[in-house]
Amino acid sequence: MDDDYLEIVLDLVERIPSGRAMTYGLVAEVVSEELVAAGGPARGGPRQVGHVMARAGGGIPWWRVVNVTGRAPAHLRTSAIAHWLAEGTPRTASGERIALRQAIWFPPQDHPHDAPAAR
DNA sequence: ACATTGACTAATT
DNA sequence: TAATTAGCCAATG
Numbered sequence: 855m856d857d858d859y860l861e862i863v864l865d866l867v868e869r870i871p872s873g874r875a876m877t878y879g880l881v882a883e884v885v886s887e888e889l890v891a892a893g894g895p896a897r898g899g900p901r902q903v904g905h906v907m908a909r910a911g912g913g914i915p916w917w918r919v920v921n922v923t924g925r926a927p928a929h930l931r932t933s934a935i936a937h938w939l940a941e942g943t944p945r946t947a948s949g950e951r952i953a954l955r956q957a958i959w960f961p962p963q964d965h966p967h968d969a970p971a972a973r
Numbered sequence: 974a975c976a977t978t979g980a981c982t983a984a985t986t
Numbered sequence: 987t988a989a990t991t992a993g994c995c996a997a998t999g
Binding site: 900901902903904919923927929 | 978980982
């Protein structure tokens with residue numbers, strides 16, 4: 855993937871507020887929208903986002919990006935949980951995963967509570 | 974060009 | 987809730 859793609863993904867991830875989270879799929883969708891808005895073709899998917907994260911390594915709040923089940927990858931699970939605890943991210947009773955319904959975050963594009971018809 | 978793989982997801986069971 | 991299966995998109999061999 856291009857550095858372009860990488861930049862957009864990382865920029866988005868860094869905008870996720872402390873104590874909140876986004877899923878890989880959601881990140882992928884927002885990035886695609888950005889690409890289209892920039893005049894390019896939509897590309898990438900959840901797995902591409904994952905690859906970007908892997909390449910970026912540290913230096914970004916990777917623990918705020920989780921899979922759709924609210925869990926972090928096996929090898930990072932423990933430290934991710936520590937971060938969630940430190941940030942007060944809503945977690946499930948088991949503590950191993952994030953309570954997505956409460957923690958999920960969407961970029962501030964508009965958050966109208968009742969405007970489902972648009973687009 | 975084909976097969977495999979991966980910080981994934983959605984639908985079934 | 988957890989395990990399986992089949993898609994998915996792009997990179998790699």
